[in-house]
Amino acid sequence: MSLYFNQEHEMFRQMVRRFVENEINPHVEKWEEERIFPAHELFPKAGALGLLGITYPEEYGGSGLDYWYETVMLEELGRANCAGIPMAIAVQTDMATPALAMHGTHEQKEKFLKPAIAGTAVFSIAVSEPDAGSDVAAIRTRAEVDGDDYVINGSKMWITNGTQANYLTLLARTSGDYGFKGMSLIIVPTDTPGFSVSKKLEKLGNHSSDTAILSFDNVRVPQANRIGPEGMGFILQMQQFQKERLSGVIMSTAGMEKIIRMTIDYCRQRQTFGKPLIDNQWIHFKICELLTEVEALRQLAYHCVRTLVAGDDVTKEASMAKLKAGRLAREVADTCLQFHGGMGYVEEYPMARYFRDARLLSIGAGADEIMLGIIAKYEGILPSR
Ligand SMILES: Cc1cc2nc3c(=O)[nH]c(=O)nc-3n(C[C@H](O)[C@H](O)[C@H](O)COP(=O)(O)OP(=O)(O)OC[C@H]3O[C@@H](n4cnc5c(N)ncnc54)[C@H](O)[C@@H]3O)c2cc1C
Incomplete structure (x- = not known):
């Protein structure tokens, strides 16, 4: 029990933890090596446990709960033995479907949101x-x-779940040539003629998650697949980004704590100069400094969740949290790897994977510099003229 989580949250947490321990962790090595995980096997299992529609209406198979339950799920996913699969699940729950759930018509939700929640359809968010x-x-x-x-023509890059998706939530230009006006969010079934996966990308980390370049050659979809009014896509996507960023912050905070605690265990056992590494003041001070930073980030994330649940705008705080999370994850990865010595540099230990995976957070879902730009606008620093 805590200020934020009651007994029901904790029971839910145990259920998600079991899902991670039984359905994800035993397969991580294989899926990382294969550079893909079987989304069409894993997502229906997650869906059957109610993990893919926690905050979505019961009418479409969701649980109708608030974002604190989503927070519990994201924290537990963040403790998995890799970041790729948690990210792929969060694409389904917090990146590709929030606009559909909030602004979609009843018919769209019946057709697209229901299978997303059940896990019988895999979603991607296709913006970049x-x-x-x-x-x-x-x-x-x-x-x-x-x-x-x-009729859609063009190309999308960096699309997570891109080789496996049944549906894309696509941001496309419906008028004009440049600027935030004239874009729309459209659901595109990937079995539509003219759609193809041009390439699966080889990445530094998040190996178990597939990332693709997608191509659209006269792809014809009904206008009825557009979410919200034509031309509102940019605004809907900016709203949707808040959950994308917050989900990354919550998962990464839990992941950072896990890796720091693993490092504490290692430094207790490893002896140098006749004493455990942890007894060196530099090492335990540095670890305590990191734990303090992680706790501060967690509290900022909880503040964001509280604001979100209250229905208020969370853009500035979520951007601040995302910026801090990206930078802190890099510091945690670098410091913890250093304290592992050579063991931090070999694949038998989880450190090397964490080091690779953690690097993404400062780039994906808006780079650090983009977060700084948003914060500058919300602080009234920009525009200066
Ligand atoms: C593994 C992975 C998964 C991804 N998944 C998805 C997905 O599912 N869907 C999707 O749509 N996208 C996805 N992305 C794309 C991701 O959101 C972009 O990579 C990110 O927004 C940065 O865009 P870019 O790579 O084109 O970098 P660029 O826009 O070329 O920027 C390069 C760098 O320049 C700096 N920069 C950029 N603009 C400014 C500025 N104004 N001021 C100062 N510095 C600046 C930043 O440091 C930035 O990292 C994914 C990316 C990766 C790597």
Whole structure:
């Protein structure tokens, strides 16, 4: 029991922990090596336990609970033995479906949200492009109106779950050439003619998660697949990004704590100069400093959750938390690897994977510098003229 979590949350936490221990961790080595995990096997299991629709309406198979339960799930996913699979699950729950759940029509939710919650359909969020990552307003993938349909042409890059997805939540330009006006969010079934996976990317880390370049060549989807009014896509995506960023913060905070505690155990056992490593003041002071930073980040994350649950705008605080999480994860990874010595550098130990995986947080879901730009705007520092 704590200020934020009651007995029901804790029972739910145990259930998610068992899911991670039984359905994810035993397979991590194999899935990391294979550079992909079987989303179509894992997601229905997660769906059957109610993990993919915690905050979504019961009418569509969700649990209708608040974001504190989602927080519990994300914390437990963040403790898994890799970051790739937790990220892939969070794409389904917190990145590709929030706008659909909030702004979709009843028919869209029946058709797309229900299978996402059940885990019988795999989702991707398709925003970034080869020439537009940080600058979302520069996307060029177009969806042109033709009768009752959109005809989509272009390319998306870095798309998580991209080789396995049944549906993409696609941000496309429906008018104009540049700028945040004239974009729309459209659900694209990947079995539509003209869609293809151009390439599966080899990455530094998050090896178990597939990341792809996607191609659209006259892909025809009904206009009825558009979420919300035409031209509102950028705004809906900016709203949706808040959950994407917050989910990354919550998962990474739990992951950081796990790796620090693992390092404490290692430094207790490892002897140098006739005493355990942990007895060196530099080492236990540094570890305590990191634990303090992680706790401060967790409290900022909980503040964001409380704000979100109250229905208030969380953009500035979530951006601050995402910035801090990315930087702290890098420091935790580097320091903990250092305290493992050579054992931090070999694949038999989890440190090397953590070091690789942790690097993504400062880039994905908006780079550190993009978070700083958002904070500057919300603080009234920009525009200066
Ligand atoms: C493993 C992985 C998974 C991903 N999954 C998805 C996904 O599922 N869906 C999706 O849509 N995208 C996804 N992305 C894309 C991700 O969001 C982008 O990589 C990110 O937004 C950065 O864009 P970019 O790579 O094009 O970098 P760029 O935009 O080229 O920026 C490069 C660097 O320049 C700096 N920079 C950029 N702009 C500024 C500025 N204004 N001021 C100062 N510095 C700046 C930053 O340091 C940035 O890292 C994923 C990326 C990775 C690596």
